[in-house]
Amino acid sequence: QKEVEQDPGPLSVPEGAIVSLNCTYSNSAFQYFMWYRQYSRKGPELLMYTYSSGNKEDGRFTAQVDKSSKYISLFIRDSQPSDSATYLCAMSVGGGGNQFYFGTGTSLTVIP
């Protein structure tokens, strides 16, 4: 069973575009949702995190969770070439100590 599905892309957008990245999941017990950014051969870097449903905004980034549809999104406004990376969604059932289930990651390139 594939717990978390994510379109691997690649996604290529012009600088300044709005980027939409998405994940779907099958386990309705997931309560915690994260987005990580990963540069080539580096560790995942935590970008956004949300608990349960709703929206969260941090600068140019907005994370949305729709638990009824089992669907989460990350929006990047005014995308920059430095946003070029792989974006991973991750989710877990519980808090500390619980495993995260990751998507495959979406490769994003922002063209200057």
Add this chain to the structure above:
Amino acid sequence: EPEVTQTPSHQVTQMGQEVILRCVPISNHLYFYWYRQILGQKVEFLVSFYNNEISEKSEIFDDQFSVERPDGSNFTLKIRSTKLEDSAMYFCASSVEDFRAFFGQGTRLTVV
């Protein structure tokens, strides 16, 4: 900014040899994790550790794997007899009580 530190960055080992991957988690964190990422695949959970005990482990984490917190700062992953399929990036992560896990830069393990 505090960060998770992993050593070595790259380890090459012969099949059947033992390897120890080392991590220094963020100092006030309580939960520690090992994940791995085979090239081109998802980040996969191996094990979580809390209060000097394994709190959760995956099917991947069989008898060939062990974890230890030998002192107040280090967290290690030992693979007793490496196989070719153990070749991957290994990531250490740590978190406080909640679900926000911070990852290290990884150790690239190559088994030849």
